[in-house]
Amino acid sequence: GENVEQHPSTLSVQEGDSAVIKCTYSDSASNYFPWYKQELGKGPQLIIDIRSNVGEKKDQRIAVTLNKTAKHFSLHITETQPEDSAVYFCAARLGYGGSQGNLIFGKGTKLSVKP
């Protein structure tokens, strides 16, 4: 089945710097890659996603890139702010099955932005 590896597990940056979180997946048929942000005591919230027919997607300070050949995708946060501090999860949808019930999550990255 699909396996998603996420690195690093923890990341500390200074306010204003950029942060990059990387994920690799194993199933070459996977076609949907969302990123979720989880604040303390809350459930995960979708912040950006990308489909396999797109190489890059941007939304203000966040962007996601996808390299299908290498089977990896990355989250880029520019001009980080203290409110970006949270746990970030990447996920990949299995290549078969039509339900998002087949989303496989990475183990998460705890991002700390120091003022």
Added chain:
Amino acid sequence: NAGVTQTPKFRVLKTGQSMTLLCAQDMNHEYMYWYRQDPGMGLRLIHYSVGEGTTAKGEVPDGYNVSRLKKQNFLLGLESAAPSQTSVYFCASSYSGDTSSPLHFGNGTRLTVT
């Protein structure tokens, strides 16, 4: 519009006890899911439902049962709790199974089994 609501927020059980976690959504979503989150393990799918009256197994279904008698509710049951089921449980819903329909998560239930 409350979104996805989970009750209770916290619960402590003794080994062998049973309990039911309730998830309710007011967005008229068809799909609902139960995940568990353990330190360093990410989110793992327990069971899901693609509509009222349907359920399906996810990645880690053993020891859990679910029911979707009403479209807006998805119940997760533990018949005989074990310490290995100590975890944070998240319910989620989505309008459909299409990738254009993102998951909406509740705020979780922290369960401790002693």
